Ligand SMILES: CCCCCCCCCCCCC/C=C/[C@@H](O)[C@H](CO)NC(=O)CCCCCCCCCCCCCCC
Ligand SMILES: Nc1ncnc2c1ncn2[C@@H]1O[C@H](COP(=O)(O)OP(=O)(O)OP(=O)(O)O)[C@@H](O)[C@H]1O
């Protein structure tokens with residue numbers, strides 16, 4: 001940790017109690033003093049240090065001047081007592097800061113410090129404000145898109161009631177566009193928006209709304225740099241603007257998997273403090289034509305069919321996925337085809353290790369060795385096209401589901417996600433192949449997404465960490481006479497050629513679910529674009545606390561502290 005000089009130490013009052021306030025090493029800390037000016041018991045509101053409470057300056061939302069009768073004074077009795085104090089201590093300032101509550105949720109807390117000296121208050125406000133303005137990663141100006149129809153149609157209200165007040169508080173200006181039609185945000189970003197004005201783009205909605213912003217921003221960045229997205233091998237240019245997500249959709253898996261909760265206030269606070277989380281993006285092509293980008297689920301078979309069916313039930317809101325999920329499960333369809341993939345190097349971990357991607361993840365920070373960095377998708381592809389394997393593996397079979405996930409896809413339906421050990425920014429995706437199996441087997445596999453069981457521990461499931469993959473449905477492959485004689489697959493709940501499938505020579509195909517959008521082609525080629533975008537997030541945090549020995553504890557200070565003149 002970078003050493004910061006101890007700046008100030010002063011005595012203030014908080015709720016009629018004398019406190020020592022210290023600003024040091026990027027930490028604001030306070031502890032109660034007893035009547036004789038000695039250290040006393042703790043004040044509850046910020047994380048406890050060994051002997052008091054503290055907040056990192058980078059997690060302070062704002063510092064405001066407060067009237068001497070600041071509204072932090074609690075009950076009527078204490079207010080009366082405090083009013084007496086106001087006469088003696090007319091100067092006060094309030095610090096608003098991030099407080100962690102349960103399950104990765106953040107809230108904005110405040111604490112007011114009173115004193116008798118105008119200049120002491122001014123010096124503290126100035127010192128804190130200077131430290132806050134030196135945090136250059138914080139956004140000052142945002143472009144916000146609200147989908148008024150996402151999830152339970154609460155996007156507009158959520159933004160106005162929970163997010164806008166926090167942005168105002170933190171001095172962030174926001175230009176807000178409430179979308180009027182699908183792809184409004186995408187097209188506005190692609191061609192119209194003056195992006196030079198902004199430090200970030202925020203979407204209020206679900207994964208579909210995020211996808212619009214992703215497509216708009218990536219397309220704009222490539223066209224500004226003269227890169228053609230249609231070239232599957234093009235070296236895409238990472239986007240300079242960060243993306244913030246205020247969850248107001250049905251799955252909200254990108255928000256959940258990057259922050260740990262779907263809570264608008266928590267997301268707003270991550271945006272305000274200017275968190276930065278790089279993310280991998282899959283680019284999807286068909287015959288060298290660009291189709292879409294994906295950051296969460298790219299799923300053929302089960303999840304493609306769930307999505308196709310659920311689109312007809314949009315009016316049901318988030319419950320549409322459960323209904324279509326049960327229906328698709330009962331249909332128990334499987335699809336034939338071949339999957340070719342380029343495995344990632346072993347150094348990057350594997351989908352069945354227990355190395356979960358968390359804030360400050362070591363796997364994601366792993367710098368490629370010279371051997372790793374020699375990896376080049378286009379070179380590998382050429383070798384593949386020339387008939388050699390070029391490091392590619394090919395698997396043919398009958399699949400209930402083919403899923404690729406650039407990240408865990410954790411969401412409230414499945415808190416550990418489709419691939420619990422996938423990483424947000426390691427340049428790989430996890431490719432999960434679920435072969436034809438019994439209904440009971442598939443049910444157990446699904447159920448394990450919701451409990452502690454290992455969803456990959458089935459004979460019919462395999463999972464690979466990959467740099468890229470291709471899928472070719474069987475009916476588009478050359479068909480043998482033997483194949484032609486095969487009848488359409490029947491199940492107890494209907495033929496394979498149900499509403500969402502197309503028949504051909506005894507085979508059927510599904511659709512790809514690409515982050516909640518249906519792709520128009522079944523044959524696709526996919527490559528992982530490492531760290532193409534950055535979110536206002538920091539990955540899921542592990543619980544953390546200051547300890548007595550912690551050298552970053554503000555109370556472990558060297559002498560020589562500057563005392564501001566009162
Ligand atoms: C027995 C309980 C099993 C529960 C299994 C839950 C697994 C859930 C895994 C969720 C993975 C989400 C990945 C994210 C995808 C998003 O880019 C996309 C757009 O928002 N959302 C969906 O496609 C939305 C996909 C929603 C899929 C819901 C599937 C529900 C399956 C229910 C099967 C029930 C069988 C019951 C038999 C009687
Ligand atoms: N004004 C609008 N009218 C109609 N559709 C819109 C509008 N704005 C955005 N959309 C589209 O609505 C779709 C769904 O939006 P969104 O992702 O916000 O909610 P959801 O589908 O309920 O949630 P999730 O994607 O998390 O499952 C997106 O594909 C988006 O393109």
Ligand SMILES: [Ca+2]
Pocket residue numbers: 280405406407422423424425426427428429
């Ligand atoms: Ca990844």
